[in-house]
Amino acid sequence: MLSSYQTSEWPIGVRGQPSVRNFSPFTNTNGNRNIYLTTAGIIGAGTLGFLYTLHQSVQASDIYQHPPHYPWPHNGFFKSFDHKAIRRGYEVYKQVCSACHSLRYVRYRELIGVSHTEDEARAEAEEIQVQDGPNEAGKMFMRPGKLSDSFPSPYPNEEAARAANNGANPPDLSYIVLARHGNEDYVFSLLTGYQDKPEGFILGEGQHFNPVFPGGAISMAQTLFNEAAEYSDGTPATASQLAKDVVTFLSWCAQPEHDKRKKVLINCWLIFGTLAVSLWYWKRYLGSSMKTRKILFRNLTKSENKK
Numbered sequence: 202m203l204s205s206y207q208t209s210e211w212p213i214g215v216r217g218q219p220s221v222r223n224f225s226p227f228t229n230t231n232g233n234r235n236i237y238l239t240t241a242g243i244i245g246a247g248t249l250g251f252l253y254t255l256h257q258s259v260q261a262s263d264i265y266q267h268p269p270h271y272p273w274p275h276n277g278f279f280k281s282f283d284h285k286a287i288r289r290g291y292e293v294y295k296q297v298c299s300a301c302h303s304l305r306y307v308r309y310r311e312l313i314g315v316s317h318t319e320d321e322a323r324a325e326a327e328e329i330q331v332q333d334g335p336n337e338a339g340k341m342f343m344r345p346g347k348l349s350d351s352f353p354s355p356y357p358n359e360e361a362a363r364a365a366n367n368g369a370n371p372p373d374l375s376y377i378v379l380a381r382h383g384n385e386d387y388v389f390s391l392l393t394g395y396q397d398k399p400e401g402f403i404l405g406e407g408q409h410f411n412p413v414f415p416g417g418a419i420s421m422a423q424t425l426f427n428e429a430a431e432y433s434d435g436t437p438a439t440a441s442q443l444a445k446d447v448v449t450f451l452s453w454c455a456q457p458e459h460d461k462r463k464k465v466l467i468n469c470w471l472i473f474g475t476l477a478v479s480l481w482y483w484k485r486y487l488g489s490s491m492k493t494r495k496i497l498f499r500n501l502t503k504s505e506n507k508k
């Protein structure tokens with residue numbers, strides 16, 4: 202019986218034809234195409250390098266200090282948030298930052314199971330006053346907060362906030378950790394980086410010198426000092442401890458799905474990793490008969506050729 206290779210396209214044993222053929226798919230590579238691809242690769246890499254260099258030089262001309270990189274406990278593929286730090290950070294936010302900053306996109310119920318029990322979270326919520334209404338008389342009224350309420354702004358509107366802070370608006374802190382270049386490192390360095398202003402540096406009224414803040418002049422005074430807040434778990438409240446904890450809390454605010462996301466990702470890696478290895482083995486198994494096949498060609502003998 203003829204195998205599929207022994208068709209007229211593969212004239213086997215015809216007199217005058219070479220009896221061995223090269224089946225390699227790589228012999229017909231187009232030389233020009235290779236040259237084009239190599240040139241495009243070199244130009245592409247050059248352009249990228251040039252753009253990167255330009256970007257670096259622009260950064261070097263900025264007048265602010267880039268924050269160092271700190272080893273946050275939740276950085277890393279297998280790391281989750283330090284939930285005790287989130288709880289302490291909440292205490293710092295409540296005692297210090299909430300005097301000026303809101304957390305409009307975080308609700309009290311989100312603390313449940315993260316840093317507080319349900320009863321604790323409800324008790325925290327009830328400490329704030331929220332405007333609700335209108336009631337039957339058509340009047341707005343104030344009521345204690347509920348679990349579904351978000352962390353309120355201390356100011357009724359932006360103008361009031363600016364008026365109280367020398368014209369600067371304290372930004373909402375819900376997403377601040379992700380909204381700034383340098384993320385946690387930046388906010389930590391900002392809170393701990395206040396310095397005396399250098400000779401000749403001009404500050405406006407109510408401004409303070411902070412080399413991490415772009416421009417150096419920030420309208421937020423230093424707020425974290427040793428013992429600036431009190432911890433319920435007895436941790437020594439040094440300025441850097443307060444800053445680290447409040448930044449961990451703010452980082453959780455900006456990405457409350459963080460721990461779950463990493464868990465799902467680990468599961469995905471396990472499932473797809475197993476699948477990939479199985480598929481690879483299956484492919485080897487299926488292909489083994491093809492890969493180990495030997496095709497031999499020989500010239501037909503005279504008598505066979507006559508047939």
Ligand code: HEC
Nearest residue numbers: 297298300301366369370371372377388419420421424447
């Ligand atoms: C007395 C009011 C006040 C308090 C208290 C306060 N801030 Fe601020 N904060 C401000 C103001 C005002 C600005 C805007 C500064 C500016 O734009 O110059 C600001 C800006 C910021 C910024 C943004 C900086 C940027 O890059 O734009 C962060 C982050 C911040 N505050 C974090 C905190 C944290 C964390 C706390 C608590 C530990 C805190 N603040 C306490 C008033 C305050």
